[in-house]
Amino acid sequence: MPWTKIQADDSRGRVRFGGGERPERELSYREAIREALSQAIETDDRVFLIGEGIDDPGGVFGTTAGLRERFGAGRVMDSPIAENGMTGVAIGAAMTGMRPVFIHMRVDFLPMCMDQIINHAAKWSYMTGGRVKVPLTIRAVIGRGWGSAAQHSQSLQALFAHIPGLKVVMPASPYDAKGLLLGSIAGDGPTVVIEHRWLYDQKEGVPEGPYVIHAGKGAIRREGTDVTIAATSYMVYEALRAASELEGEGISAEVVDIRSVQPLDEGLIVGSVKKTGRLIVADTGWKVCGVSAEVAAVASEYAHDALKAPVKRICLPAAPTPASVSLEKAYYPGIEAIVRAAKGMV
Amino acid sequence: MRNDLSKDALKRLYAVMLTIRRFEERVVSLYPEQEMKCPVHLCIGQEAIAAGVCAHLGTEDYIFSTHRSHGHCIAKGMDLKPIAAELYGRSDGCSRGRGGSMHLADPEHGIPGTSAIVGGCIPLAVGAGLSSVMQGHARVSVAFFGDGAADEGTFHESLNFASLKKLPVVFVCEDNYYATNSPRSARQPDIPIAEKGRGYAIPGITVDGNDVLLVHQAAEEAVMRARSGGGPTLLEFTTYRWKAHVGPNSDIDEGCRPAGAHERWLKKCPLEMFQRYLLEHAAVSAEELERISVRVDREIDEAVVFGKNSPYPDASELTEYV
Numbered sequence: 001m002p003w004t005k006i007q008a009d010d011s012r013g014r015v016r017f018g019g020g021e022r023p024e025r026e027l028s029y030r031e032a033i034r035e036a037l038s039q040a041i042e043t044d045d046r047v048f049l050i051g052e053g054i055d056d057p058g059g060v061f062g063t064t065a066g067l068r069e070r071f072g073a074g075r076v077m078d079s080p081i082a083e084n085g086m087t088g089v090a091i092g093a094a095m096t097g098m099r100p101v102f103i104h105m106r107v108d109f110l111p112m113c114m115d116q117i118i119n120h121a122a123k124w125s126y127m128t129g130g131r132v133k134v135p136l137t138i139r140a141v142i143g144r145g146w147g148s149a150a151q152h153s154q155s156l157q158a159l160f161a162h163i164p165g166l167k168v169v170m171p172a173s174p175y176d177a178k179g180l181l182l183g184s185i186a187g188d189g190p191t192v193v194i195e196h197r198w199l200y201d202q203k204e205g206v207p208e209g210p211y212v213i214h215a216g217k218g219a220i221r222r223e224g225t226d227v228t229i230a231a232t233s234y235m236v237y238e239a240l241r242a243a244s245e246l247e248g249e250g251i252s253a254e255v256v257d258i259r260s261v262q263p264l265d266e267g268l269i270v271g272s273v274k275k276t277g278r279l280i281v282a283d284t285g286w287k288v289c290g291v292s293a294e295v296a297a298v299a300s301e302y303a304h305d306a307l308k309a310p311v312k313r314i315c316l317p318a319a320p321t322p323a324s325v326s327l328e329k330a331y332y333p334g335i336e337a338i339v340r341a342a343k344g345m346v
Numbered sequence: 347m348r349n350d351l352s353k354d355a356l357k358r359l360y361a362v363m364l365t366i367r368r369f370e371e372r373v374v375s376l377y378p379e380q381e382m383k384c385p386v387h388l389c390i391g392q393e394a395i396a397a398g399v400c401a402h403l404g405t406e407d408y409i410f411s412t413h414r415s416h417g418h419c420i421a422k423g424m425d426l427k428p429i430a431a432e433l434y435g436r437s438d439g440c441s442r443g444r445g446g447s448m449h450l451a452d453p454e455h456g457i458p459g460t461s462a463i464v465g466g467c468i469p470l471a472v473g474a475g476l477s478s479v480m481q482g483h484a485r486v487s488v489a490f491f492g493d494g495a496a497d498e499g500t501f502h503e504s505l506n507f508a509s510l511k512k513l514p515v516v517f518v519c520e521d522n523y524y525a526t527n528s529p530r531s532a533r534q535p536d537i538p539i540a541e542k543g544r545g546y547a548i549p550g551i552t553v554d555g556n557d558v559l560l561v562h563q564a565a566e567e568a569v570m571r572a573r574s575g576g577g578p579t580l581l582e583f584t585t586y587r588w589k590a591h592v593g594p595n596s597d598i599d600e601g602c603r604p605a606g607a608h609e610r611w612l613k614k615c616p617l618e619m620f621q622r623y624l625l626e627h628a629a630v631s632a633e634e635l636e637r638i639s640v641r642v643d644r645e646i647d648e649a650v651v652f653g654k655n656s657p658y659p660d661a662s663e664l665t666e667y668v
Contacts, residue, residue, distance in 0.1 A: 085469045085503025092473020095458045128451040129442025130667035
C-alpha cells in the first residue's frame with residue numbers, strides 16, 4: 001500500500017535531539033521500540049506481546065518485525081480481533097503475574113476497549129485497596145495523511161488522560177520511545193503509550209542497554225526566553241521548526257516536549273512559562289477538552305501572574321479527519337500556525 | 347444423586363452453603379440500620395453453585411466474579427471479617443473500604459477481584475488462565491457470571507479465545523433468568539446458554555443449579571478438564587434469585603417478576619433440599635447440622651462486630667492506591 005510509505009515531510013530536515021552525552025549509535029524510532037520490546041522479553045519472563053497482526057511481516061510499522069521468529073508465538077502472540085475482550089484477557093494476565101504489552105496499529109481501535117481500560121484496568125488497584133495491580137502496557141499508533149480519514153487517524157490521548165489510574169505517554173523521540181516503553185512495562189499500573197506514525201523514521205542516539213523513563217517527566221527540547229511552546233508527539237517537531245524560524249525573526253522560543261500527558265509535568269511547564277511569560281500549546285489532538293486545555297489551565301492556575309499574553313492553542317479543529325488531500329492540508333496545523341501565534345504574542 | 351462423597355465433604359459443602367445463606371440473611375437484617383452504606387446484590391437461593399464449584403478449587407486457583415459475589419468469595423475460602431468490614435466501608439475491609447460490596451477481592455485466596463460491569467470479569471478470568479499456562483502451573487481459573495453476561499460481547503470473545511488456546515478456564519453461568527428485571531426471553535433466543543459453547547468448540551452442559559450434588563459433579567469434570575490441559579468448559583446452572591436485583595427486599599410485590607414462579611422456586615430451596623438429603627441419605631444427624639449452624643452463626647457474629655469496630659479510612663488517604 002502506498003500510504004504506508006508516506007513519511008513525514010523531510011524537506012525541512014530532521015530534528016535530532018541527541019545531546020553531547022548521548023552515544024553515537026543511532027536508532028530510528030521504530031528500531032528503538034523494537035529494541036525495547038526485545039530487551040523486555042529477554043530480561044523478564046513475565047513480559048509478552050499480544051495484538052492483532054503483530055507477527056505479520058510488516059510487524060506494526062516494523063516495531064515488532066522479527067520478534068515472533070526470535071521469541072516464539074508464546075511471547076509474541078497474534079490475537080483475535082476482539083479488542084475489548086482481549087484487553088480483558090491482557091488485564092487478567094497482568095493481575096496474575098504477567099506483564100503484557102497489548103499492541104494496536106491505530107489509536108482508533110481503542111474505543112472498542114474502553115470498558116476494559118476505563119472500568120477495569122484503570123480502577124482495579126483502587127477498587128482492591130492497592131492489593132491487585134495491573135501492570136499493562138497498551139501501545140497504539142496515531143495515523144496521518146494519505147486519506148487516512150476519520151477512523152484511522154485520531155489522537156485520543158485526552159480521553160485516556162482524563163481517567164484516574166491510567167498513565168498516558170507520547171514519546172516524540174527514539175530515545176524517549178525506548179525509555180518510556182520500558183518504563184511503562186516495568187511499572188505497576190496500566191499505561192497507554194501513544195506513538196505517531198510519522199515519527200517512525202526519526203533517528204537519534206539511543207543507548208544500547210535497557211533504561212527506563214518514568215511517566216510524569218517532560219523535557220525541554222530547546223531553551224528560549226520569549227515564548228514557551230509546549231507540544232505533544234509529532235507537534236514537538238513542528239514546534240522546533242517554528243522555533244528555528246522565529247529565531248530568525250528575533251523571537252527566542254523555548255520548546256517543551258510534554259512527553260507524559262498523565263501525569264503531566266506541571267512543574268516543568270509552569271517553570272518555563274514563568275521564565276518566558278507566554279505560552280503556546282501545540283497538540284496533535286482536538287482543542288475542546290483536550291490536552292491543550294489542561295496545559296493552558298495549569299498555566300492559568302500556577303503561572304497567572306507571569307503571563308504577558310493570552311495562551312494560544314494550536315490543535316485540530318472540531319471536526320473528524322477528512323480524507324481529501326485539500327481538506328487534510330487545512331485540517332492539520334503546523335509550523336506556520338505556531339509562528340503566526342508567536343508573532344502575535346511577542 | 348451421587349453417593350461417593352465422604353461425610354466430611356458433604357458437611358463441608360453444607361457449611362459453605364449455610365454460611366452464605368446466613369451471611370446474606372444477616373445483611374438483610376442489618377441493612378436497615380443504614381450502616382452498610384453500599385448497594386448489596388444478594389445471592390440467597392443461588393448458594394449451591396458457589397459451594398459446588400469452589401469445592402474443587404484450591405487456594406491458588408482463581409475465581410472472578412460479579413456484583414453478586416458474596417457467595418463466591420465465601421465459598422472460595424475468604425474470611426468473613428474482611429468481607430463484613432468492606433460492606434461497612436472500613437479500613438480493615440478486604441479492599442480497604444475502596445471497593446464496597448461490589449468489589450470484594452482477596453488475592454491471597456485466589457480472588458483477584460470482582461467487577462460490577464456485566465460480563466466485565468469473564469475475559470479477566472481467561473487472562474488468568476493464560477497466565478497460568480504461561481507460568482507453567484496448573485491453576486484453574488473460574489469465571490462466575492449471570493445469564494445477563496451471556497448477552498455481552500465479552501462473553502463470546504472470552505469463549506473464543508479460551509477455546510483457541512485451550513486455556514484452563516471454567517465458565518460458570520448462574521442462569522437465574524433475569525438481568526435486573528429483564529427476562530432472558532426478552533434478550534436471547536430460546537436456547538440453553540450452555541449450547542452457545544458449541545459454536546466455540548467448548549463442551550457445555552445445563553445443570554440444576556439448586557442441587558448442590560449435581561453442581562458438584564458437573565464442576566468436578568470441568569475443573570479436571572481444565573487442570574489436565576483439556577481446555578475450557580461452559581457450565582450453565584439454572585437457579586433463581588430470591589431477593590431483588592439489588593437491596594435486601596423482595597421485588598415480587600413490585601411486579602418485577604411473576605409471583606407464581608417465585609413461589610415455585612422457593613419450594614426448590616437448595617439448602618433445604620440438601621439438608622433433607624444429608625439427614626435421610628447420608629447419615630448426618632440433626633445434631634451435627636446444628637453444630638455447624640451454631641459455628642456459622644458465631645463466625646458471622648464475630649465478623650459483624652469486627653466490621654463495625656474497624657475504623658473508617660482516613661480522608662487523608664483519599665487518593666492512595668490509584
